[in-house]
């Protein structure tokens with residue numbers, strides 16, 4: 001499906017995800033109001049805005065996690081590489097292998113460290129044998145900056161790791177299937193500054209190969225890691241532009257008020 005380019009489209013970058021006139025309802029609550037934006041490939045896009053403005057809701061539209069929420073209804077168009085994410089033929093499980101997600105609270109499976117990371121590659125048949133699976137697990141753990149801490153105890157339960165380690169394990173699990181898009185919903189909110197710096201370094205690395213979308217309450221983090229920033233307010237996307245512009249010279253007063261700490 002070819003869509004007209006938006007004014008604020010990701011410049012000349014290749015568009016990975018396109019949203020047009022997306023609305024989300026939870027019963028009577030109109031949580032996302034007519035949001036249209038293009039998310040670039042091989043770059044980091046930040047979603048910012050006050051609590052309850054709809055950042056997580058919109059993020060979940062991109063891998064159909066809202067499907068799992070009773071009473072949640074999504075309208076409008078969402079495309080991945082020009083293909084309708086909501087087409088009846090799309091299997092949400094397959095979609096989520098291409099569009100991975102990391103949540104605010106680390107949620108490792110009650111399995112070993114190894115099996116947490118191997119889970120996706122196994123169900124999607126990405127490894128031909130044990131040696132290949134071992135290599136995938138190691139690479140994902142290395143990328144998530146966790147390998148050195150766990151390489152001698154891969155059989156230990158994932159839930160036995162510290163909070164920051166669990167979050168890096170969840171990131172390793174998400175990237176093990178080599179998703180094309182990685183959605184991260186406040187991935188560092190439970191992490192100390194060292195683990196946060198490691199995750200930010202990882203995000204910078206990931207952007208060479210993937211499209212990353214990160215929700216954050218930290219302006220500093222958005223400014224450090226992203227190239228584009230979208231500011232949400234009360235269910236609408238107020239402004240979407242280059243990150244440097246959003247943080248130095250936004251065009252909407254509400255964005256200005258938010259980034260200067262006047263609300264939120």
Ligand SMILES: Nc1ncnc2c1ncn2[C@@H]1O[C@H](COP(=O)(O)OP(=O)(O)OP(=O)(O)O)[C@@H](O)[C@H]1O
Nearest residue numbers: 026029031049050051052053054055056057058069
């Ligand atoms: N499962 C749900 N059922 C009903 N309403 C929901 C649900 N999840 C979110 N909402 C409502 O949708 C709106 C947007 O919520 P959302 O969680 O997307 O905001 P957010 O920007 O991610 O906030 P925060 O920064 O606090 O995480 C809010 O009014 C919220 O109450």
Ligand SMILES: [Mg+2]
Nearest residue numbers: 055056057185
């Ligand atoms: Mg949220």
